[in-house]
Amino acid sequence: MHRNPLDVQAYRTAERLLRHHRKELVLGDKVTPRWIEDGARFWYTANTAAGKRYVLVDPKAGTRQDAFDHERLAVALAAASGQDVDAAALPLPAIQPTADAVEFDAFGEHWRCRLTDYVCEKAEGDAPGNPLEAAAPDRKHAVYRAGHDLRARSLDGTRDWALTSDGTEDLDYGANPDYLMYSTLLTKLGLPHLPPAVAWSPDSTRVLTHRTDQRGVRRTHLVRAAPADGGDPTLLSPRFPVPGDERIPLAEFVVLDVTTGSVTTARAEPVAMSMMSPIFQKWAWWAEDGSAVYYLSRTRDAHTLSLHRLDPASGAVRTVLTETGPTRVEPAQQQLQPPMVKVLAGGSEVLWYSQRDGWGHLYLFGAETGELLAQVTSGPWGVQEILHVDERERVVYFLASGLVEEDPYRRSVCRAGLDGSGFTRLTDDDLDHAVTVAQNGAYFIDSASTTGTAPVITVRDWTGRVLVELERADITRLEEAGWSRPERFRVTSADGKTDIYGLLYLPHGFDPSRRYPVLDTPYGLPTASRVSPSFDPGYYGYEAEALAALGFVVIAVDGQGSPGRDKAFHDASYGNLGDACGLTDHVAALRELAATRPWMDLDRVGVTGMSSGGYAAARALLRHPDVFSVGVAESGMHDFRHLEPGLAEAYHGPFDAEAYAALSNAESADRLSGKLLLIHGGLDDRVPPQVTLRLAERLIAHGKDFELVVVPDADHIYFGYEHYVTQRKWDFLVRHLLNAEPPADYRLPPVPIDMEALAELFG
Template identity: 35%
Template sequence: MKRSIALAALWAASAAAAPPALTGEDYARAEKLLDYRLRGTIKNARIEPQWLADGRFWYRCDGEQGPEYVLVDPAARGRQPLFDPPRLHAAMRAVVPAAAAPQPLAVEADGDALRLRLRGDGERELDCELREYRCQAMPARSDPLALVSPDGARAVFVRDHNLWLRDLRSGAERALTRDGEPHYGYGTLPDFALRAVPSRQGRWRAPPFALRWSPDGRRLFGTRFDERRVQPYPMVAMAPADGFRPKVYDVRLSLLGDAESVRDEWYAVDVDSAAADGAAVRRIAIPLGWNNVAEADVLGWSGDGRRAYAAIARYDRPARMRLVEVDLDRGVLREVLEERSDTRIQLNDYLYSRPAVRILAARNRAVWFSERDGWGHLYLVDLGDGRVLRRLTRGDWLVRDLVGVDEARGELYFTAGGREPGDPYQRRLYRASLDGGEPVLLTPEAADHAVDPGASAILGGAPKQWLSPNGDYVVDSYSTLDAPPRAVLRSTRDGAVVMELERADASVAYAAGWRPPQRVRLKAADGRSDIYATVFLPPGYSADDAQPKQYPIIDGFYGGPQITNAPVALADAVAATNPVSRASLAALGFVVVTIDARGTPGRAQAFHDASFGPFADPQIDDHVAAIRQLAERYPGLDLDRVGVYGHSFGGYASTRAILRRPEFYRVAVSSAGSHNYQGMYGGGVHGLERLLAGPPVYGESGPRRPAPDAVPDNYRALDNASLADRLRGKLLLVYGDLDENALPATTVQLTAALIRADKDFDLLYLPNQDHELFRNDAYYTRRMWDYFVRHLMGSEPPRDYRLQQPAKPGL
């Protein structure tokens, strides 16, 4: 009887100490802050100028009633509407009655007036002059599956694995190549691009892949990928929408250590002389053991358009990268220079950004990015013999992006981090002389200045042009975590603001309850290196409370070596790329932190190289050290309740965190994790070895797998399965069965190890889902929230709450 009373008292005490169950209203408030709910709600978050030949530019902005178009004359310091919308719409409908509201595709100066090319009714476009507002219909030229020539007169597209040319005036078509075949086509999307399943399903179509026009429009230069020898990798849809028999998609994907991986070669097409037999197609071999650098694309052209400049690499030890000149007429290569590294070698510290390289054909020079002195800097090299003529930048700071070069003035423009006091992840814009000397700061504001040339070619999209054609002006958009972006037109002479263009409006996000996170500088586990974190605090948190409430902590982990993830600007914090859900989890009562630790880019090469080999392990130690420091600065952070979550590389790192540091991390939710690397893709074209630990080493067998179950010596310790017996906390593993980025088998292989170790874990399998599940699957999001609420907060989630499913973008 006494024991029953004691147990009842204990249960009563536990119930009193447990936080109250969360309600549907709590989840509804958090749902309003989801990244996909707030994406696109910040009006005028980014202004992109479209320059005219006469120095004016136009841009699209978010008006009160919808899109508006503005014409700016920098010389006159003037701005006006690009056109009269009702008048232009009436002129459009007079020719094409079904024409929608004006959406300019291109604008050209026509004397004192302007000519616009606009969307019509699908099959037709409209050419409209704005002096008299008269329009005429023309065949549609804006085919998203075609690559238009520089003069806009013709376009190349893919049909049956071959290239075809279409005359955009007459509509006539003719084949440029004839020997394309499956897995060895021209301009076709290779399977290693990780869109094979939606392509097979007809949900993904793209313009010609890895193909560029010469500036004069006479030649095409592209990369052809041979995947015919690559062993098929099965992707299995277990619950297809159109039946009960599982569907298998055989994707040509090589794994680390495979004897055969994708091969690449270049080709050139003389478009004007291409005969019916394809004689004008020239194959250009890449040296044996070398591969085209996919993210580099074409780096530039000679003045006559007969030679292209590109980068090739091989990632053995040391890793080597070459700048080469490709003679398109003769089909031969000439090495210009070679760069070497014992670890990674890249043309931008951020892999997904455009190479910080520019070919200066008129000067026979190149601006070249190198980390040869331990920091990413720019060098002027001679294209004739590869000699470094001079350094253009130097110091303990990093060049982020090469924005442009004014060859006539002998000047270049670049962004950098860490040259000015303060946060080294905030970008500033500079001007420098090709003759050398100290750079000139053009953006004095302590903020992140988003003047970047856009994503690398491997991610698609045209480069962005922020500089005016004459080099006198630049459009700059800058922001901090608590200040929405402000777009201005600056003089490139002294950085003075010539005109304010737009101020972004984040009122929708604020009305939804979004609160700016805080930026914090901390020390890494080595006690010396500065690392930075962005902290999302729960509503009502106050450091001044005499007895602060205790808050559980969630570490939003990514940790990939190619990008940073702790935002420094408002738009990135409102709707992040990865990890998502930080503001929502904070709204539920967690302190959520994202940390850019040693091993991520954006700093010195040594800082970045900390992850080359051990990958996530140094970062995990840095995260633990950082969170302990945060608990000293922010009263109420409960170090006995620390969780971690992540997706992709973050799925790997979050699982590894709870396995490697079980005394610190109590709960983990890991989605689409690459839990081992012997089961991930490899090879010189697209393999992960260039990022993680170099080519696989199998003892005396070298880089080729000697047996099906052999694990490379230099990747064995990175396998999360090797730590399976260390699991003590709560782990939820999540994967989609059609994920080509983080192969589902690596998650299942980890579950096999956990079962062998007799460990309890949770598994969420999402049928017909790909790698985007963490952004497009409300069920996953709700389950992730529930898991942390139940196992880290110690509360109960609402029983019947369902999150609204986001609209999936069209593929």
């Protein structure tokens, strides 16, 4: 088949729109605060047309100013260090402002620069943080792993001692499940494992951790086919349970006293943790006064959620609250979101999130009796995040969605009394509000935007009053790159009655007289929404913007079964994971959109996704071959029978061989009629490559034509190989859906490592 070559400029523009270039195209769209004086002030870095600036903010005074004179500091640091220093890109990972100076690390040294005369001198400073340690709040000690045990050391280097000594491979301390603890991604970053899962007590004398019990947990096997040293292939055999297994990783809580050496073990059943440590997931925490530890546990079928109180001195455990439901009971709709549970009044009350009335709301319970004291919030909308509880005024501040008629996913900052009275929207506009609360709880940073409206970032007090404006995002460069605002649409779902929402991206150079192929970009699990309600499109949204630059109409849909709405909407996925969060709704959306948009060519519809989106992409071709004709599935979760059990058992139901077989894409391999590209990393320890290879084997057995790319040393997200995988995907879609030939000799360059992002990841 003859194909016309695609203009190379399309690839250049698409590359420019990829996630790692965003900071160059959008200025002033993010504020990551670094707290000073317990949050009374903070500093942050701002991307500006003049380069990176360090900004100091005093909310009480209502001031925002440069933390120092960047040009003078660059000259002073260059003179003192003998290194070239660019004022627009100062090499300072962090700063410590004082009254008349600023301290920082640069070029392997700690420096102090006087702001009176801008003289930089070497100075004594804290040692750089170690990503393998967990430092105490008072910065005097840190805990780290040694073998299968935990040790503590004083940060001044004077002492190092054992906290435990009986750890073994199957019963070790502070460990996450293997796929996370010893991730192949960590190995590429030069780290042997994650830091220990510990939570320091507020007074820095004790740590909460757990003994990780992985006795009898099954192992999976990965082959490092191309070791960096050129040697023979090596076998990796991480523990990896699957649905229906009797043995899964368990966490037995332990409190270690760093000062006395005492070990207190919780006198209760261990909690299941097939996915992540409950400490990492913030399902376990200290009371503010250090008198108790609280933790959540959930039955394996996820139908019962309980809150427990652990006495750190005796190990005694008491169940405070329990809620049971016909489907999953969860402390927040988004899986990795911190739980919306707060223990108040010195331990006598509990603020508890529940969907018992069909919407996600807050309830106040007595902690001693379990008696319901008040339903704090109510109505046809949902609480999305607890921001702050003012116990003296007896009010709670929170984010809620469903209050903006135009878009039920947009979040508003609200307030309500703990007795259920006085509900108020503090942000009474129709924007989406993403909020960061100050360390001392005295104010919050508010980023207000929509999918098509760039952010304005301010500091507000708890009346909603703006104390100081921080940033107004500048998207001039983004628009110059060809970006246009996506259309936020509302259509009717496949059931003919439910509203569903999504985004539509127009192809660059859009001409309504032409017809364009359409690409769907799904997320296939009920653990997170596909579309962000804010201007930042999120991980998958950046790719959608780039694909539009190649000449596709691109859509993203949150179908029934995804979170962010009412309980019934979310529960549409329960027992129905095979619909990949509403693929039938995606089909309905495509048809309704095309009915009024004749430039959408429904004879050329493709689909692409990664992880659960990879499952959804292949699923779309197999279950809806009359609609989807081309697909790319990266790291696809094609068979839940061979994945970790926490997802499927909570979101589909307890293991049943017949029901789980129906979820498998391999079992529907005979239905493939379109063009399919399967991509998987050979060292993917999150979704082992065998699930894609099993699908490939069944496709071969049925004589199906497809393409398979295995990236031998790649992990789940293709770290270090993103450019190669992205190009293979683009080339495939351009050939088979756009019916064009990719530009010859054009190669995407490797994605640079984002050191700031890694610093965020590891604290």
